[in-house]
Amino acid sequence: MYEVTIIKSFSAAHLLAQVGGKCEELHGHNFKVELSVGADKLNQSGLLIDFRLVKQWLNDIFEEIDHKHLNQIPFFAKLNPSAENVARFIAEKISPLAKKEGVKVTRVKVWESENAYVTFKGGQNTD
Numbered sequence: 001m002y003e004v005t006i007i008k009s010f011s012a013a014h015l016l017a018q019v020g021g022k023c024e025e026l027h028g029h030n031f032k033v034e035l036s037v038g039a040d041k042l043n044q045s046g047l048l049i050d051f052r053l054v055k056q057w058l059n060d061i062f063e064e065i066d067h068k069h070l071n072q073i074p075f076f077a078k079l080n081p082s083a084e085n086v087a088r089f090i091a092e093k094i095s096p097l098a099k100k101e102g103v104k105v106t107r108v109k110v111w112e113s114e115n116a117y118v119t120f121k122g123g124q125n126t127d
Helices: 051-065 083-100
Strands: 002-014 027-039 104-113 116-120
Touching: 002 051, 027 051, 027 083, 051 083, 083 104, 083 116
Parallel strands: none
Antiparallel strands: 002 027, 027 104, 104 116
C-alpha cells in the first residue's frame, strides 16, 4: 500500500467534561495534525494523489476549527472535543473527498503537545 501524509498545525481552545483536573477548564493547544491517505495502486501519472489536494482538504477543515472554541462546533455538541474526537472529526470530513479520488483515510494523528498524540485509523466510521 502507498501512503501520502500531510502535516499541518492549528490552534484552538476546548474544555473536556468529566475527565477531572485542569482539562475541565477552558484551555488551548497548538495542535499538530498528520493526515495520511492511501491506496494499493498509483494513478496514471504515477502518483497516489497530489499533495496539494490533501493540503487543501486540511486547509478547508482548519477554516472551521483554527482559532476556535472546539466545544462550540456542532460536531462536538454531544462529544468531548478530545484529541481523539478531533482526529475522528478530521477523518470523517475527509473520507468522502478521499473516496472520490480513489484513496482512503488510513490514519489521522493529532498532537496536543510535542510529546503526546492520538491516532485514529481510517476504515471504521469513515466510509
